Amino acid sequence: MIEPPAIMVDTRTALYTVIIATVLLLVLSPKKTPTHRPPTVKQYPIVGSFFRYIGWLAKMHMPYYLLELHKDMGPIVVADMFGRDFVIVADPTAAKRILSSSTEFKRDDYLLKNSMDLFEYPLFGMATGETWKAHRKLIQTGMGPQFVRKAFTVTLEVMEHLCRIFDEKIQNSSADEITVDIREYLSYSTLDIIMATSFSIKMDSLANFVKAEESKTVVNKLGSLRSNIDQLSGLLVYRLMVPPILHWFIGAAPSQVANVKMYFKELVDSFVNPRKEGITQEEGDLLDILLTKDEEGNYKLTDSELRDETLSILLAGHETTANALTNVFLALCFNPQVLSRLLDEIDAHLPTITSELLFDDVSKFKYLDKVFRETMRHYPVVFAVDRMAQTDVELMGYKFEKGTIFTVHFNGIHQSKEFWGDDVAEFNPDRFDREGNHDANWFPFSAGLHICPGMKMAIMESKVILIKSLKQFSFELIPGQDFKHVHGVAMRLRNGLKLKVSKRKDGHLYISLF
Ligand code: HEM
Numbered sequence: 001m002i003e004p005p006a007i008m009v010d011t012r013t014a015l016y017t018v019i020i021a022t023v024l025l026l027v028l029s030p031k032k033t034p035t036h037r038p039p040t041v042k043q044y045p046i047v048g049s050f051f052r053y054i055g056w057l058a059k060m061h062m063p064y065y066l067l068e069l070h071k072d073m074g075p076i077v078v079a080d081m082f083g084r085d086f087v088i089v090a091d092p093t094a095a096k097r098i099l100s101s102s103t104e105f106k107r108d109d110y111l112l113k114n115s116m117d118l119f120e121y122p123l124f125g126m127a128t129g130e131t132w133k134a135h136r137k138l139i140q141t142g143m144g145p146q147f148v149r150k151a152f153t154v155t156l157e158v159m160e161h162l163c164r165i166f167d168e169k170i171q172n173s174s175a176d177e178i179t180v181d182i183r184e185y186l187s188y189s190t191l192d193i194i195m196a197t198s199f200s201i202k203m204d205s206l207a208n209f210v211k212a213e214e215s216k217t218v219v220n221k222l223g224s225l226r227s228n229i230d231q232l233s234g235l236l237v238y239r240l241m242v243p244p245i246l247h248w249f250i251g252a253a254p255s256q257v258a259n260v261k262m263y264f265k266e267l268v269d270s271f272v273n274p275r276k277e278g279i280t281q282e283e284g285d286l287l288d289i290l291l292t293k294d295e296e297g298n299y300k301l302t303d304s305e306l307r308d309e310t311l312s313i314l315l316a317g318h319e320t321t322a323n324a325l326t327n328v329f330l331a332l333c334f335n336p337q338v339l340s341r342l343l344d345e346i347d348a349h350l351p352t353i354t355s356e357l358l359f360d361d362v363s364k365f366k367y368l369d370k371v372f373r374e375t376m377r378h379y380p381v382v383f384a385v386d387r388m389a390q391t392d393v394e395l396m397g398y399k400f401e402k403g404t405i406f407t408v409h410f411n412g413i414h415q416s417k418e419f420w421g422d423d424v425a426e427f428n429p430d431r432f433d434r435e436g437n438h439d440a441n442w443f444p445f446s447a448g449l450h451i452c453p454g455m456k457m458a459i460m461e462s463k464v465i466l467i468k469s470l471k472q473f474s475f476e477l478i479p480g481q482d483f484k485h486v487h488g489v490a491m492r493l494r495n496g497l498k499l500k501v502s503k504r505k506d507g508h509l510y511i512s513l514f
Pocket of ligand 1: 107123124125126134139194312313316317319320322324381382385386444445446447449450451452453454455457458
């Protein structure tokens with residue numbers, strides 16, 4: 001018969017042996033070799049996975065397609081689109097690494113490759129390299145604290161104008177309310193703001209839009225700036241997706257786009273040349289910085305570089321902000337309790353319509369800051385950006401060859417329960433009060449080398465527009481609209497956002513759902 005104490009000693013020894021062996025195994029075992037390929041969307045010869053995404057593409061719902069892929073296959077997925085493989089990444093640590101490296105990953109100019117005849121040097125599309133670096137330095141210098149202060153003053157002026165327009169229209173209406181597509185008004189307002197802030201040019205596109213709307217005609221050439229910008233961004237997207245041989249059939253051949261090209265050349269010449277020739281004075285604005293000369297007295301940017309950078313600012317800096325603001329209105333419409341708290345804050349800091357708003361006051365609107373941040377998390381206007389591997393790389397446990405394209409999927413990160421909690425689908429500005437480094441998971445302005453240089457201006461401009469409009473007017477959602485976002489240069493509501501606007505009647509604004 002076996003003595004019980006002896007059994008106990010043996011069991012303990014065996015247990016210790018197992019623990020030590022496990023620890024040794026973990027410490028000494030070779031590093032797990034990364035597997036070759038992450039989960040991959042099933043592809044067929046020639047067509048790849050075209051039939052899986054064609055439905056989404058046709059509805060312009062590619063952002064929703066990418067979210068579905070993550071839901072089915074995890075945070076890193078290989079998907080083919082238009083005959084190319086993209087590694088779609090929805091992990092904040094991997095995203096930071098991709099966006100911050102100047103050796104392992106770079107932006108390629110694939111967005112521009114088919115559109116070099118239209119423009120070649122816009123900062124937002126240029127490959128990471130020496131030309132980009134020189135342009136970025138100039139633009140960053142020009143978008144310093146003075147730029148943001150100037151944007152504040154300009155935004156107040158434009159908002160005074162916009163509020164006057166709404167006031168007059170409401171007074172002239174029989175029902176004391178008007179129906180507007182708020183995105184249209186925001187789009188023209190942000191266009192005027194960016195032109196005046198960056199180049200000290202008064203475009204009056206908002207006024208021209210209103211005149212054109214009333215008379216149903218385009219009032220003058222300047223009024224068509226927006227439509228030319230729309231055409232240019234559309235051409236960029238179409239030319240990216242359609243091979244050059246087919247450009248003629250979609251109206252995008254060089255001869256067919258000559259008018260758009262000429263329009264922008266004339267427009268930019270009209271304000272750059274007088275400044276160059278000393279006919280108009282220096283304004284201390286971004287244009288002055290873009291017109292900086294080197295030690296030999298030559299302009300740092302060539303004529304075409306200057307024209308393209310001017311256009312780049314217009315393209316990058318106006319629809320983005322207009323769509324972000326439209327999304328705030330959308331979010332407020334669906335979340336009346338958030339709106340109510342926001343109005344309390346606005347009323348606390350600005351007791352009357354005539355109360356003055358100073359630059360330093362904007363930072364006091366803490367709840368507004370959270371509402372804006374939550375809107376940008378919920379609906380990131382730029383939902384993804386691409387980078388190309390410059391060497392063989394290892395990422396998230398997988399190996400990739402040089403030349404692999406990575407899509408950093410901001411929307412995927414922003415919609416991930418892992419990083420934002422189980423209530424990720426809810427619109428909750430208070431989530432930014434919770435413990436944790438929210439900035440590490442928040443990418444609406446990208447990160448790293450190409451982080452949006454206009455971010456501070458965009459945030460300040462948006463806050464002023466919201467404070468001023470919400471203080472004076474009530475907004476009511478028109479039912480039956482399509483609230484799904486479509487892709488393009490920016491993620492946007494397909495048909496804008498129709499709202500009823502009336503004067504705010506008491507201390508509270510009402511944005512009601514239906
Ligand atoms: C809510 C508004 C805005 C959003 C969401 C936004 C978003 C972005 C994002 C995500 C990028 C990075 C692209 C990349 O990583 O490849 C970017 C770049 C850029 N943005 Fe913005 N932006 C906004 C407003 C503005 C404004 C107001 C300006 C100009 C005043 C501006 C000028 C630029 C420029 C020039 C770049 C290119 C930077 C580079 O490649 O080095 N953006 N923006």
